[in-house]
Amino acid sequence: xxxxxxxxxxxxxxxxxxxxxxxxxxxxxxxxxxxxxxxxxxxxxxxxxxxxxxxxxxxxxxxxxxxxxxxxxxxxxxxxxxxxxxxxxxxxxxxxxxxxxxxxxxxxxxxxxxxxxxxxxxxxxxxxxxxxxxxxxxxxxxxxxxxxxxxxxxxxxxxxxxxxxxxxxxxxxxxxxxxxxxxxxxxxxxxxxxxxxxxxxxxxxxxxxxxxxxxxxxxxxxxxxxxxxxxxxxxxxxxxxxxxxxxxxxxxxxxxxxxxxxxxxxxxxxxxxxxxxxxxxxxxxxxxxxxxxxxxxxxxxxxxxxxxxxxxxxxxxxxxxxxxxxxxxxxxxxxxxxxxxxxxx
Amino acid sequence: xxxxxxxxxxxxxxxxxxxxxxxxxxxxxxxxxxxxxxxxxxxxxxxxxxxxxxxxxxxxxxxxxxxxxxxxxxxxxxxxxxxxxxxxxxxxxxxxxxxxxxxxxxxxxxxxxxxxxxxxxxxxxxxxxxxxxxxxxxxxxxxxxxxxxxxxxxxxxxxxxxxxxxxxxxxxxxxxxxxxxxxxxxxxxxxxxxxxxxxxxxxxxxxxxxxxxxxxxxxxxxxxxxxxxxxxxxxxxxxxxxxxxxxxxxxxxxxxxxxxxxxxxxxxxxxxxxxxxxxxxxxxxxxxxxxxxxxxxxxxxxxxxxxxxxxxxxxxxxxxxxxxxxxxxxxxxxxxxxxxxxxxx
DNA sequence: TTGAAAGCGCTAACAT
DNA sequence: ATGTTAGCGCTTTCAA
Numbered sequence: 001x002x003x004x005x006x007x008x009x010x011x012x013x014x015x016x017x018x019x020x021x022x023x024x025x026x027x028x029x030x031x032x033x034x035x036x037x038x039x040x041x042x043x044x045x046x047x048x049x050x051x052x053x054x055x056x057x058x059x060x061x062x063x064x065x066x067x068x069x070x071x072x073x074x075x076x077x078x079x080x081x082x083x084x085x086x087x088x089x090x091x092x093x094x095x096x097x098x099x100x101x102x103x104x105x106x107x108x109x110x111x112x113x114x115x116x117x118x119x120x121x122x123x124x125x126x127x128x129x130x131x132x133x134x135x136x137x138x139x140x141x142x143x144x145x146x147x148x149x150x151x152x153x154x155x156x157x158x159x160x161x162x163x164x165x166x167x168x169x170x171x172x173x174x175x176x177x178x179x180x181x182x183x184x185x186x187x188x189x190x191x192x193x194x195x196x197x198x199x200x201x202x203x204x205x206x207x208x209x210x211x212x213x214x215x216x217x218x219x220x221x222x223x224x225x226x227x228x229x230x231x232x233x234x235x236x237x238x239x240x241x242x243x244x245x246x247x248x249x250x251x252x253x254x255x256x257x258x259x260x261x262x263x264x265x266x267x268x269x270x271x272x273x274x275x276x277x278x279x280x281x282x283x284x285x286x287x288x289x290x291x292x293x294x295x296x297x298x299x300x301x302x303x304x305x306x307x308x309x310x311x312x313x314x315x316x317x318x319x320x321x322x323x324x325x326x327x328x329x330x331x332x333x334x335x336x337x338x339x340x341x342x343x344x345x
Numbered sequence: 346x347x348x349x350x351x352x353x354x355x356x357x358x359x360x361x362x363x364x365x366x367x368x369x370x371x372x373x374x375x376x377x378x379x380x381x382x383x384x385x386x387x388x389x390x391x392x393x394x395x396x397x398x399x400x401x402x403x404x405x406x407x408x409x410x411x412x413x414x415x416x417x418x419x420x421x422x423x424x425x426x427x428x429x430x431x432x433x434x435x436x437x438x439x440x441x442x443x444x445x446x447x448x449x450x451x452x453x454x455x456x457x458x459x460x461x462x463x464x465x466x467x468x469x470x471x472x473x474x475x476x477x478x479x480x481x482x483x484x485x486x487x488x489x490x491x492x493x494x495x496x497x498x499x500x501x502x503x504x505x506x507x508x509x510x511x512x513x514x515x516x517x518x519x520x521x522x523x524x525x526x527x528x529x530x531x532x533x534x535x536x537x538x539x540x541x542x543x544x545x546x547x548x549x550x551x552x553x554x555x556x557x558x559x560x561x562x563x564x565x566x567x568x569x570x571x572x573x574x575x576x577x578x579x580x581x582x583x584x585x586x587x588x589x590x591x592x593x594x595x596x597x598x599x600x601x602x603x604x605x606x607x608x609x610x611x612x613x614x615x616x617x618x619x620x621x622x623x624x625x626x627x628x629x630x631x632x633x634x635x636x637x638x639x640x641x642x643x644x645x646x647x648x649x650x651x652x653x654x655x656x657x658x659x660x661x662x663x664x665x666x667x668x669x670x671x672x673x674x675x676x677x678x679x680x681x682x683x684x685x686x687x688x689x690x
Numbered sequence: 691t692t693g694a695a696a697g698c699g700c701t702a703a704c705a706t
Numbered sequence: 707a708t709g710t711t712a713g714c715g716c717t718t719t720c721a722a
Contacts, residue, residue, distance in 0.1 A: 360713090360714080360715095361714075361715090363715095365714095365715055365716085366715065366716065366717095367715080367716095377715090377716080377717095378717075378718095381716070381717065382717095385717090409715090409716085410714090410715055410716070411716095412714090412715080412716090413714070413715035413716040413717085414715080414716050414717070415716090416714090416715080416716070416717090417715075417716040417717040417718075418716080418717055418718080419717095
């Protein structure tokens, strides 16, 4: 057996060879803890110590290891965000606003994708929990019982968004999807339309909007058959065109169409124009999302705006407040929505 | 000073109270190391040991702490992805494909946003490096010298994408943006168009496409003034409409417009239709991106397709191969692009 | 094949 | 205000 020069047992060495806080501390001539404080809470350290450490950081090219910091402090400064699909444009501004608001406070975002599939939800959540994020934000309610249990067991703050469920796992920022559908139907009725139809995507929240739409119609005219077409996610312009063709073929008399997404509504507009239908004279069209093209289509698209930016910012606010953890924070924020009346309806 | 019952000095306790691998090991009646192996490399452990550990995991509700695992093993299973803007639809499929391919191998994605700003690039990269990702993927070349230096110093594999720079920091997956512009110009010339114009977004890569477009025109007709409009990122339908109006006002004779983004091209189509211009008879229109609406516009949009999915998958492949690290992996992958001829040009 | 020891790089807690 | 000590929860390394 090898014996080291001093006669002691050989030690295992497996340092990564990279610059660590200890190196910075040595260079600055202070204790590692002082270096740590100089970087993380400079106010608690003598200014010229801070300066010496700062210089040492530059000299050594030190970049902190947040993995180690997170492990030691039990704060990862990581927030997991779960979207149904990265490719769905409707949540982009939401993710952007959320990420931006968090980044300014040192948090970073890790991305999960639920693929509109509920069965893999628990596995996805577990993979995210394994990173020990300081919060988990999901688009839509957590549906699976297993998923809810895991979240609860993890004790990580959870924010469900874009929805108004009866029993959130923890916190909630959103609006009632059913009310959106109701508002669309009411709008059409108020505008004198009587033969309403709907083109709905098949995801959870679009289905809820559709449900509200149908409920509002039936509340006025019980037993009405509402012409409707269901299209698979993701919502595309082409799907909207084809769905509208389908609708017109089966129900020639419709005078208003609610689309659960602006992209689909743009498809309807496109198809209408291609076949010489006048919008809104012949058919009124309403979308959902108020995507950035909605105000510039021809005619401009009447739509229902749910402010993703606000949802993102509010979610970030709740996370930050909860991390402060002084008083109990509010648990439910209803950001509402608004009907944006333009020329198409 | 407080003395503990046994007369020893009191110890500091700050366990999080959560279930750890040690708890699982105790429950299974094995050593922590055996539990670790049973979970991470079950092939090296006796099958019934694996079974006992598996049961203990379920019984205890254990969720591994990847923060700790990453620190100990110097593998974070994290990949940082930097996009110019989360809201820009053009990179969505790329991010989705990249994330998907990585997720299947246990990697997770952390999101950075460069905001089309180069000055904050080094700071952004440093924040990402602090997470010790196993790779950093950027959309576009890393421009700042400080950023390149930091990346090099970090020794983290880097993959620049959507570009073909002369000197990549490390690896590169993309295509020549200038060639895209050249291809657009050549396509128009071949179709007999002679008065070309361009509407270009102001981001780096759009500017390169524009440059290639102009270069190809000048190669044929030296000294030509090419009508052009520059629009700020992000590219929207409305910006396209207004730019086209601008173009028509100043140059009535143009017979072809290249747009550096499909969304802008859709704006041109919209404006053309609104003012009774025939596409492509009066003006040919070409976009870039082949976004999912391009095949369903009226008329269908001729565009240049750069396959984001392929770029994402190739980037993932390079990361995985590099992590295997047997033979030196290829450093540059040119995925090319293709002109998708539809009715608009 | 299994286990014991050591330590990844950092910070909380305590001591001065 | 600064330093010392003892881990955070895991895996590498080495020994059996």
